[in-house]
Amino acid sequence: MRRLLLALLIPALGAGTALAAEFNTVQLDKSSVSFVSKQMGVPVEGRFKTFAAQVSFDPNKPETAKTQIDIELASIDAGSSDANAEAKGKAWFNIREFPGARFVSSGIRSIGNGRYEAAGKMTIKGRTRDVVAPFSAKADGGQLLIEGAIPILRLQYGIGDGTWSDTGVVADEVQVRFRFTLVTKK
Amino acid sequence: MNLPTAYTRIAIILHWLVALAVFCALPLGMYMHELPLSPTKLQLYSYHKWLGISVLLLVAVRLAWRIGHRPPPLLPGMPRWQEIAAHATHHSLYLLLLAIPLSGWLMSSALGFSVVWFGVIPLPDLVDKDEQLGELLKNVHATLNFTMLALILVHAAAAIKHHLFDHDGTLARMLPFLKTGPRA
Numbered sequence: 001m002r003r004l005l006l007a008l009l010i011p012a013l014g015a016g017t018a019l020a021a022e023f024n025t026v027q028l029d030k031s032s033v034s035f036v037s038k039q040m041g042v043p044v045e046g047r048f049k050t051f052a053a054q055v056s057f058d059p060n061k062p063e064t065a066k067t068q069i070d071i072e073l074a075s076i077d078a079g080s081s082d083a084n085a086e087a088k089g090k091a092w093f094n095i096r097e098f099p100g101a102r103f104v105s106s107g108i109r110s111i112g113n114g115r116y117e118a119a120g121k122m123t124i125k126g127r128t129r130d131v132v133a134p135f136s137a138k139a140d141g142g143q144l145l146i147e148g149a150i151p152i153l154r155l156q157y158g159i160g161d162g163t164w165s166d167t168g169v170v171a172d173e174v175q176v177r178f179r180f181t182l183v184t185k186k
Numbered sequence: 187m188n189l190p191t192a193y194t195r196i197a198i199i200l201h202w203l204v205a206l207a208v209f210c211a212l213p214l215g216m217y218m219h220e221l222p223l224s225p226t227k228l229q230l231y232s233y234h235k236w237l238g239i240s241v242l243l244l245v246a247v248r249l250a251w252r253i254g255h256r257p258p259p260l261l262p263g264m265p266r267w268q269e270i271a272a273h274a275t276h277h278s279l280y281l282l283l284l285a286i287p288l289s290g291w292l293m294s295s296a297l298g299f300s301v302v303w304f305g306v307i308p309l310p311d312l313v314d315k316d317e318q319l320g321e322l323l324k325n326v327h328a329t330l331n332f333t334m335l336a337l338i339l340v341h342a343a344a345a346i347k348h349h350l351f352d353h354d355g356t357l358a359r360m361l362p363f364l365k366t367g368p369r370a
């Protein structure tokens with residue numbers, strides 16, 4: 001629905017100005033969503049292989065930008081097969097009940113030097129929290145490379161309940177990192 | 187050059203510190219890898235790695251100390267084969283005490299779980315993440331450990347044999363409180 005809306009909206013915005021440089025299509029094969037958690041003080045990287053991202057972003061008009069990221073939690077690679085199985089279970093993501101996580105931006109602003117901040121709502125395990133994601137945007141030929149991170153506190157979403165809630169073992173802070181390659185499609 | 191007649195106090199302390207660390211790390215390693223994933227398992231793995239890196243450092247210090255402070259020669263009167271066996275065991279143990287923590291460190295790097303010593307000092311990854319290499323190193327680590335366990339048993343059995351059956355001062359050289367006889 002949102003995509004349809006964007007598809008209708010974008011040509012309307014672009015009409016009349018040849019300079020419009022709104023990037024509106026994420027090239028999934030050149031994009032990634034990963035995360036870094038800290039286990040016993042050790043940063044451990046993982047990633048989600050399947051996600052969808054709708055982004056419309058004009059570096060010169062960030063305030064008009066919009067984004068929505070949908071992550072398929074079952075596609076998690078948490079570093080080992082043990083960890084993958086555990087992460088899908090009830091205590092962590094409980095993917096049977098909550099298969100997806102979603103970030104929806106509410107406002108994006110420039111903070112200078114090619115850096116921006118996306119405020120928005122993160123929903124995981126049925127709980128929605130406000131987050132602020134700093135990111136950078138770099139034009140490269142006809143592409144725009146966006147890199148940033150959404151810092152979350154896992155316990156606010158009930159990720160790693162019960163025995164896992166000991167933040168001395170797995171820290172509360174988790175960085176959800178995203179890297180999107182955007183192009184403009186008319 | 188005069189041959190030393192005793193181990194230095196530092197050499198004795200280092201020997202027993204390494205022994206203590208191995209005595210904890212080895213059974214811990216055997217126990218922990220069977221556990222299902224849990225916070226306890228993550229903790230135990232970390233403790234094991236901290237101990238292992240400690241062994242690596244302690245053994246490096248021991249070897250450096252040994253260069254400047256030669257150990258006393260074996261007590262006279264031992265059969266030649268026992269002398270050869272004793273030296274071979276000691277040298278193999280030194281080698282394993284370095285190779286085992288290194289293989290563990292390599293394994294951690296290959297499996298993507300870096301080592302942060304005592305949760306404070308991050309150690310660099312020795313290799314890039316590579317699951318196959320990690321599995322191979324896991325086998326290497328285990329094999330080296332079973333070899334070391336066998337050698338430790340030989341080492342300890344020989345020390346006890348010297349003490350109980352030969353009644354020589356071999357064990358007392360490393361365990362000074364065992365020393366009996368007239369006080370100097």
